[in-house]
Amino acid sequence: MRDPRREPSGDKPAPKAVVGRVSLYLRQLEAFQAQGVSTVSSSQLGSALVINDAQVRKDLAFFGQFGYPGIGYRIEELIKALRRILGIDRDWPLALVGMGNLGRALLKYRGFRNRGFRIVALFDNDPQKIGQDFDGMVVRPLDDLASAIRDQSISLAILSVPADTAQRVADQLVARGILGIFNFAPMPLIVPPSVSVIAVDLSVQLEHLAYKTQAAQGGISFVG
Amino acid sequence: MRDPRREPSGDKPAPKAVVGRVSLYLRQLEAFQAQGVSTVSSSQLGSALVINDAQVRKDLAFFGQFGYPGIGYRIEELIKALRRILGIDRDWPLALVGMGNLGRALLKYRGFRNRGFRIVALFDNDPQKIGQDFDGMVVRPLDDLASAIRDQSISLAILSVPADTAQRVADQLVARGILGIFNFAPMPLIVPPSVSVIAVDLSVQLEHLAYKTQAAQGGISFVG
Numbered sequence: 285m286r287d288p289r290r291e292p293s294g295d296k297p298a299p300k301a302v303v304g305r306v307s308l309y310l311r312q313l314e315a316f317q318a319q320g321v322s323t324v325s326s327s328q329l330g331s332a333l334v335i336n337d338a339q340v341r342k343d344l345a346f347f348g349q350f351g352y353p354g355i356g357y358r359i360e361e362l363i364k365a366l367r368r369i370l371g372i373d374r375d376w377p378l379a380l381v382g383m384g385n386l387g388r389a390l391l392k393y394r395g396f397r398n399r400g401f402r403i404v405a406l407f408d409n410d411p412q413k414i415g416q417d418f419d420g421m422v423v424r425p426l427d428d429l430a431s432a433i434r435d436q437s438i439s440l441a442i443l444s445v446p447a448d449t450a451q452r453v454a455d456q457l458v459a460r461g462i463l464g465i466f467n468f469a470p471m472p473l474i475v476p477p478s479v480s481v482i483a484v485d486l487s488v489q490l491e492h493l494a495y496k497t498q499a500a501q502g503g504i505s506f507v508g
Numbered sequence: 509m510r511d512p513r514r515e516p517s518g519d520k521p522a523p524k525a526v527v528g529r530v531s532l533y534l535r536q537l538e539a540f541q542a543q544g545v546s547t548v549s550s551s552q553l554g555s556a557l558v559i560n561d562a563q564v565r566k567d568l569a570f571f572g573q574f575g576y577p578g579i580g581y582r583i584e585e586l587i588k589a590l591r592r593i594l595g596i597d598r599d600w601p602l603a604l605v606g607m608g609n610l611g612r613a614l615l616k617y618r619g620f621r622n623r624g625f626r627i628v629a630l631f632d633n634d635p636q637k638i639g640q641d642f643d644g645m646v647v648r649p650l651d652d653l654a655s656a657i658r659d660q661s662i663s664l665a666i667l668s669v670p671a672d673t674a675q676r677v678a679d680q681l682v683a684r685g686i687l688g689i690f691n692f693a694p695m696p697l698i699v700p701p702s703v704s705v706i707a708v709d710l711s712v713q714l715e716h717l718a719y720k721t722q723a724a725q726g727g728i729s730f731v732g
Contacts (some may be wrong), residue, residue: 371722389613395711464721487619497688498595
């Protein structure tokens with residue numbers, strides 16, 4: 285499934301904020317397409333997302349020339365290009381590692397599946413969880429990871445284990461061939477440069493909300 | 509509880525990435541303090557987090573002058589300052605709105621409480637959920653929100669409702685006086701400028717992991 289239009293390997297990855305907005309553009313373009321619209325301007329695309337049109341053009345220009353003078357963006361073409369750029373023009377089978385409350389919630393999270401992310405294997409090292417059935421899948425011990433990676437073409441893992449075991453489990457994931465880790469444990473992971481990590485630290489993000497809210501209220505203590 | 513050292517209200521809020529790193533610095537400083545360390549250099553602080561020392565100094569300089577020549581940072585003093593800057597030198601009582609799987613997982617998420625974020629009230633509009641007890645709290649209908657905000661000094665809400673009702677529920681939260689929303693619904697919310705929103709779109713972040721992983725592997729399709 286090689287694609288000659290794929291980005292050259294030497295390209296520097298785009299900044300996180302740009303990639304995040306491109307995901308939002310893609311969602312909005314899909315919404316326009318579902319409404320039967322076939323072309324869109326940068327200001328139409330931006331205004332639906334409360335992002336200004338210059339920002340939209342700059343973000344998309346990071347990846348190529350997509351607009352047509354006097355027409356704007358051709359929605360079908362741009363959707364296809366953005367899905368390819370984001371790497372979601374294919375399925376990503378996922379391993380879910382850590383079947384506590386968060387893991388079980390993530391298994392039911394609806395936002396993943398319709399973006400090509402399918403959880404196909406469940407892991408936990410707790411003997412009480414091993415063998416339990418969720419969504420038709422049986423929780424397996426981490427020792428089974430190597431065979432799952434091979435048999436189910438898994439390259440990404442969601443890590444929803446407690447902070448004090450996260451690095452140890454991450455080391456096991458890396459040793460068994462996982463290439464990308466979606467980390468929910470509230471601590472930074474140390475991995476080789478060939479392995480990618482996105483950290484979802486909810487308390488860091490909640491602290492950012494506290495900071496923004498305090499700043500918006502003039503920095504004055506307004507609670508308690 | 510006014511504090512004369514608090515940032516002046518006219519200050520522009522720091523960029524999201526800076527605030528996120530400051531949260532990580534704070535965690536690392538607390539870890540050093542727990543180990544009995546009293547001063548630290550920017551390179552010691554950075555290396556524990558795989559962030560270079562120039563970045564550490566630049567991020568902290570956004571908020572003030574904290575270092576001492578020949579000494580580095582005084583940990584106790586810097587912890588106090590960063591907690592004040594982030595707005596977590598006080599408690600933030602939270603409302604949790606939406607008691608599905610994700611809401612129930614968030615209620616048990618350990619990362620919140622030890623940062624001063626306490627979930628003190630649960631809301632859902634599903635008649636089957638209203639009246640249920642979780643963690644000693646009874647799920648209430650959204651109509652009770654105005655009194656909870658008043659009686660429990662709530663200014664922040666975690667929104668873990670489905671995408672198709674998120675905007676409607678957010679409108680209710682804003683109308684009843686919520687000042688900050690931690691949004692898990694995979695869609696952007698439209699709120700007045702006085703209300704702050706941090707969006708936690710897990711599929712956008714997972715797409716970013718796919719993008720990074722693909723780029724790290726040379727942009728070549730390596731799965732399937």
